[in-house]
Amino acid sequence: MKEELDYSRGAKPLYAQLYDILLSRLKAGEYKKNDVLPTEAEFEERFGVSRITARRALAELAAKGLVKRQAGIGTMVISTSEKQDIKARIRLVDGQQLRPISRNNLTLELLTPPEEVARAFGLDGETKIQRLIRTIFRENEHPAQINYIWLTPRLGPLTLEVFEESLYGMLEQHNENIDSYQDIITAELPTAADCEILPINPAEPVLVKTRRGYNDRGELVEFGVSKHLASCYQYIVENSR
Structure with a gap:
């Protein structure tokens, strides 16, 4: 079943909404260390977002030190808590x-x-x-x-x-x-x-x-x-x- 995002005027950008969803699932333990996240194509199917949007949400997670891209594997969880940031x-x-x-x-x-x-x-x-x-x-x-x-x-x-x-x-x-x-x-x-x-x-x-x-x-x-x-x-x- 497709999961709904907020498309109303004034809502967060779609990539930010997807980032929030993934972050909450990491913190809740739905995704654990060394798990592989869904592919950009799977995010497109689940949420109805473009692959560009999915890629940006994953890039935000990577910037926080939560995931990393691995060739031949995909996007792997390396931490479930955000790094300290300014x-x-x-x-x-x-x-x-x-x-x-x-x-x-x-x-x-x-x-x-x-x-x-x-x-x-x-x-x-x-x-x-x-x-x-x-x-x-x-x-x-x-x-x-x-x-x-x-x-x-x-x-x-x-x-x-x-x-x-x-x-x-x-x-x-x-x-x-x-x-x-x-x-x-x-x-x-x-x-x-x-x-x-x-x-x-x-x-x-x-x-x-x-x-x-x-x-x-x-x-x-x-x-x-x-x-x-x-x-x-x-x-x-x-x-x-």
């Missing part, structure tokens, strides 16, 4: 966190990227790529964050409408799902363009997160620059399992 996140705060986060996709343009972005994608100085601009805010509030997201030319021409549901869902459909990323956190003064969108004056610093997201082939998929109102966010580092 986690960092930027959280939008508003008291008790009761109001949902909304995203507003503003523009999608084909532009010549800045030198740093072009170099990251391995482009020459004249190649244009697509840049998405969107804001993030809570209900009945001004935008608290603006994202400038440069996307790989491998995606081909896109429309603003494809981003209405989920950026990462769209990337997964194009076989460009994010498998790993690097974040760099800095503080900078906003540009004139930032000030036009965010309720901020030019002398007030913003928290800037620059993200490079890579697919499971090690290719750059997105180069994103997120600018956060410092008064609205917390940067949290946790040492946990």
